[in-house]
Amino acid sequence: MISFLNEILWGPWFIYGIMIIGLFFSIITRFLQVRHIKDMFVLMFRGEKSEKGISSFQAMSIALSGRVGTGNIAGTATAIGMGGPGAVFWMWVIAFIGAATAYVESTLAQIYKEERETEYRGGPAFYIEKGMGQKWFAVIFAVAALVAMLFLMPGVQSNAISVAMNNAFGLEQWVTGLIIAVLLGAIIIGGVKSIANAAQIIVPFMAAAYILMALVIIFMNFSEIPGVIGLIFSSAFGAQELFGGILGSAIAWGVKRGIYSNEAGQGTGAHPAAAAEVSHPAKQGIVQAASVYIDTLLVCSATAFMILFTGMYNVHDEKADQVAVNYEGSSYEIYPTIHTGEFGADKLSGEEQLTFAQTIKEGAAYTQYAVDSALPGFGGPFVAIALFFFAFTTIMAYYYIAETNISYLLPGKFEKIGIWIAKIVIVITAFYGTVRTSDLAWAMGDVGLGLMVWINVLAILIIMKPAIIALKDYEQQKREGKDPVFDPKKLGIKNATFWEERNREREK
Secondary structure (H helix, E strand, O other): OHHHHHHHHOOHHHHHHHHHHHHHHHHHOOOHHHHOHHHHHHHHOOOOOOOOOEOHHHHHHHHHHHHOOHHHHHHHHHHHHHHOOHHHHHHHHHHHHHHHHHHHHHHHHHHOOEEOOOOEEOOHHHHHHHHHOOHHHHHHHHHHHHHHHHHHOHHHHHHHHHHHHHHHHOOOHHHHHHHHHHHHHHHHOOHHHHHHHHHHHHHHHHHHHHHHHHHHHHHHOHHHHHHHHHHHHHHHOOOOOOOHHHHHHHHHHHHHHHHHHHOOOOOOOHHHHHOEOOOOHHHHHHHHHHHHHHHHHHHHHHHHHHHHHHOOOOEEOOOOOOEEEEEOOEEEEEOOEEEOOOOOOOOOOHHHHHHHHHOOOOOHHHHHHHHHHHOOOOHHHHHHHHHHHHHHHHHHHHHHHHHHHHHHHOOOHHHHHHHHHHHHHHHHHHHHHHHOOOHHHHHHHHHHHHHHHHHHHHHHHHOOHHHHHHHHHHHHHHHOOOOOOOOHHHHOOOOOHHHHHHHHHHHO
């Protein structure tokens, strides 16, 4: 059933459709992701937090904590393993055009956000109801988000942590589960401010360390740069003879894992975007577009380069039937490989090396072997620690998104009860994922992701106009030398109640 749902949600027409939609948003915003690159990084550090709102940098950090996770390490490696080196190019493409999609959804979240007792709330459920006037559709998104964020996706992240910790340090998976549960519980008790404070410290530090490691490996293989870049581009268009027969897989896996990683169109980044304290919605929309670049063009590319420069990857032939491979008394079901990496080449030779290499499952293991080949004995621990920070902060972001959708579904006295239930559920789910998950968990995670992308992309296509108006207004005020301030009534945007009230207070 899960496979059937995935075929519907992630069919070729959807994969190509999401690229067309991203290109459409890029054209209609006149490629803001290029024109406003300077503003992305200036605005990122300019916003200040308030009693009820968080800063632009904190909002982007929460969004990045959701974007930068298992998908950056295991997901990128899987895209290469199933689609070849060309999949990396298509991940770049979906990031470039996805930045425009991220702008639209995040700006809409700012326009239609609400002020609750202690903080700002907003996201797809809020802008679907206010922008479309269809509460039932908003409720469907909120429910889909809760199911995905609390049940389907946390286990994938926590399992990746526990497996990596077990491989690197021999730590029992249930022990890792307890550590995750305790740390997660301690942070999410404090709500959005606590999550924002943790994310703004952890995410930049770990991303910088990870990218630095990639630069070390690239420098050690400096002479290979032209060959690797050429391999990515030639494979992306089927021109590379070895990978020419899997062009469709390169596009499909690049787009699929690109969306899984950078989450443009999923609506997840829109939730923290709404919590930012800014004077104009377009400001935070532009900042959130930068988070897509950071996620894919920097962190995912770091993984891809480490793997490709060291040659530590297999490329599977999905069209072939799986075959049984026996190695050291264990049986493995694998796809025949189009390309087999040099795993264990220093210790093994001939048929032994080939058999061993084919048993290496696509995912974080590729990255571990890549780092280990450059710095022996360092790969396992480094990738395990990187996965811990990346995946842990992603679970934090999942909780925040779930909390926001509970706030939408259960306003008033039931909100606090619902939030406490969500805290308990996600801690249990995260622990359970460390000790028991499988390929089914990834498939279920893809279903949850697919549902959110479908609903959200359809909604922002229908109600994108206010985000485009806001961009033009922001640019006009900038040309006049002003610090842009948003006035929805002046622009003819209805139901932006938060901004209407703020302007009334300003006038008083």
